[in-house]
Amino acid sequence: MPGKTILFTSGKGGVGKTTSTANISVALAAQDPNINVCMIDMDIGLRNLDIQLGLENRIVYNLVDVVEGSCKTRQALVKDKKLPNLALLPAAQTRDKTAVSPEQMVKLVDELREMFDLILIDSPAGIEQGFHNSIAGADEAIIITTPEMSAVRDADRVIGLLEAHHKKINCWLVINRLRGAMIKSNDMMSVDDVMEILGVKLLGVIPEDENIIVSTNKGEPLALSKQVNGAGQAYRNIAMRLTGVEVPLMDVFNEKQNIIVKQFKKLRSLIKF
Amino acid sequence: MGLLGWLTGPPKEVASKDEAKKRLQLTIFHDRMEVMELPPERLNALRDELLSVIAKYFEVDIGRTECTLEQDDREVAFVANIPVKRLRAGG
Numbered sequence A: 001m002p003g004k005t006i007l008f009t010s011g012k013g014g015v016g017k018t019t020s021t022a023n024i025s026v027a028l029a030a031q032d033p034n035i036n037v038c039m040i041d042m043d044i045g046l047r048n049l050d051i052q053l054g055l056e057n058r059i060v061y062n063l064v065d066v067v068e069g070s071c072k073t074r075q076a077l078v079k080d081k082k083l084p085n086l087a088l089l090p091a092a093q094t095r096d097k098t099a100v101s102p103e104q105m106v107k108l109v110d111e112l113r114e115m116f117d118l119i120l121i122d123s124p125a126g127i128e129q130g131f132h133n134s135i136a137g138a139d140e141a142i143i144i145t146t147p148e149m150s151a152v153r154d155a156d157r158v159i160g161l162l163e164a165h166h167k168k169i170n171c172w173l174v175i176n177r178l179r180g181a182m183i184k185s186n187d188m189m190s191v192d193d194v195m196e197i198l199g200v201k202l203l204g205v206i207p208e209d210e211n212i213i214v215s216t217n218k219g220e221p222l223a224l225s226k227q228v229n230g231a232g233q234a235y236r237n238i239a240m241r242l243t244g245v246e247v248p249l250m251d252v253f254n255e256k257q258n259i260i261v262k263q264f265k266k267l268r269s270l271i272k273f
Numbered sequence B: 001m002g003l004l005g006w007l008t009g010p011p012k013e014v015a016s017k018d019e020a021k022k023r024l025q026l027t028i029f030h031d032r033m034e035v036m037e038l039p040p041e042r043l044n045a046l047r048d049e050l051l052s053v054i055a056k057y058f059e060v061d062i063g064r065t066e067c068t069l070e071q072d073d074r075e076v077a078f079v080a081n082i083p084v085k086r087l088r089a090g091g
């Protein structure tokens, strides 16, 4: 059966598309060694997915090389360090979004469908050419937003474009960087507030988590850590839902455990055990 | 501040997220309208054209006619409320 493609998009930049693509991809691959997963970095000119996965030193060819016929598709695919069933098709760093067309993307994605079960596409910010290239080969879309006004507004715009697209792409929502304490004090919109405004199906919620920075520093996606709370678990939950497993929504108010863990770490660093 | 004020503390401000939600709902409504390319002048033109057609069949109460765009979930609906006085004789 040809593979399915899932687009990660948002309109606004910096809301967590690349981080989510990397983490959900590794979670999917780790969850089942029989599922072959491929990531496509569509942010031509601003390559970043490679860094998140610690694969930045292994890139030889890129997406534009494949499209222009300078190399075979297989030659450009970078295998993950840990997961043999995960690969990355990196973006070109020295070109721009006009280097490929939507038609070329459809062709490329169709070729990848024969090699992989799931193809996750990380789209660039904006709604111009890069966006149109990204949606050309997409079967479904995950809209990433944060509970902030401009992110939600841009998400609405993108959902409108996806629904108006001739393929009527199915949209799912992921709300990132939720802060339980701020929601409690009514200084941040809650999951329900955002849902009420956007009116699309919810796929998952991701808490604000500083461990994301640490894991990016190391080039090891947080979803692979043993963390049982926080963003790592949230990404694993989303991966499970994508493969049809029902998982309850993460409680972003559950910060008590995090505080206990933090205190424990502090104590440990003080008495060095 | 009186004794009561002292007991209850300073007046509560509107929660900032409620403000964000209200502003956002309105902004998004207007964004959607703009994307649908229907500015207010066009809406009025639509109402007049609609009334001229309906007036062929009914005698309508133009003064009480209301045309609005209503928003629910992900859809904006054009809602026309046109009170009818009587049926016009068939032509």
Ligand SMILES: Nc1ncnc2c1ncn2[C@@H]1O[C@H](COP(=O)(O)OP(=O)(O)O)[C@@H](O)[C@H]1O
Pocket (backbone or CB within 6 Å): A010, A012, A013, A014, A015, A016, A017, A018, A019, A020, A048, A125, A176, A177, A178, A206, A207, A208, A209, A210, A212, A213, A216, A231
């Ligand atoms: N849940 C989170 N908690 C904390 N920081 C996050 C979270 N998600 C994303 N970030 C941070 O936000 C920044 C932008 O994320 P990125 O995935 O590059 O966004 P995009 O691809 O949408 O531009 C990064 O520095 C990342 O570490």
Ligand SMILES: [Mg+2]
Pocket (backbone or CB within 6 Å): A017, A018, A019, A043, A048, A123, A124
């Ligand atoms: Mg990105």
